[in-house]
Amino acid sequence: MKILVCISHVPDTTSKINFTDNDTQFDTNGVQFVINPNDEFGLTRAMWFKEKQGANVTVANVGGPETEPTLRKALAIGADSAIRVNTAAKDGFQVAKELAKVVQDGGYDLVIAGRESIDYNGGMVPGMLAGLTNANFVNNCISLEVDGNNAKAVREIDGGKETVSTSLPLVIGGQKGLVEESDLRIPNMRGIMMARQKPLQVVEPANAQAETDSVKFEKPAPKGAVKLVDADNVQELVNLLHNEAKVI
Numbered sequence: 001m002k003i004l005v006c007i008s009h010v011p012d013t014t015s016k017i018n019f020t021d022n023d024t025q026f027d028t029n030g031v032q033f034v035i036n037p038n039d040e041f042g043l044t045r046a047m048w049f050k051e052k053q054g055a056n057v058t059v060a061n062v063g064g065p066e067t068e069p070t071l072r073k074a075l076a077i078g079a080d081s082a083i084r085v086n087t088a089a090k091d092g093f094q095v096a097k098e099l100a101k102v103v104q105d106g107g108y109d110l111v112i113a114g115r116e117s118i119d120y121n122g123g124m125v126p127g128m129l130a131g132l133t134n135a136n137f138v139n140n141c142i143s144l145e146v147d148g149n150n151a152k153a154v155r156e157i158d159g160g161k162e163t164v165s166t167s168l169p170l171v172i173g174g175q176k177g178l179v180e181e182s183d184l185r186i187p188n189m190r191g192i193m194m195a196r197q198k199p200l201q202v203v204e205p206a207n208a209q210a211e212t213d214s215v216k217f218e219k220p221a222p223k224g225a226v227k228l229v230d231a232d233n234v235q236e237l238v239n240l241l242h243n244e245a246k247v248i
Contacts, residue, residue, distance in 0.1 A: 002106065005046050007059045033070060034070070038173075044183055058080060062087060071200060091122075098206055098208055099113075115173040135169040138153040150167055
């Protein structure tokens, strides 16, 4: 079984975010980048298929040379090879088109993508990728088993969970629950050394056109001052809620 794991290169949630050029560009200075958490769950599940079923695992990313350390980390975790599509990721449609070409050229049986990335939270790429490659699709996936050409997946739905049976080729949008957090892997020294010898292929883009453009970025407004009201002064609390907060 050939597996492709889609990897997003995203800022660590602890990083302080700023913008430049009149708030039109993301400022990467001082920002640490990591594997998108939803993708990391998928990569860990792919490692299980590699170890238990002999699957071959490739990781792929759409981005510039700055994303290669993230791909190398995925190789250190255990992926067999990596592909970087040499173009900036501009929107979900463009990324899906570029990844679709990678899938078609590589003949992958299973594509594991994160449900969404934690930077833009678009949640569009897995579904569009499945549509572009004419593959079956399971989103919000929290469990996946593959037996030959057949697959059984569990996905979260409103109010519960749903178990579905499908077949390969398959694209999933994975998330927390696909593996336990305790199963996530930290690259060890041996893995890091081996990753240096594994192939990281840079391919030229299919020149897919982005359908959207970011005009300006804006941070959330800072939180206002907090007013403390004595527990015995109910009338003042009611007055503040009515006249200042205007919630009653």
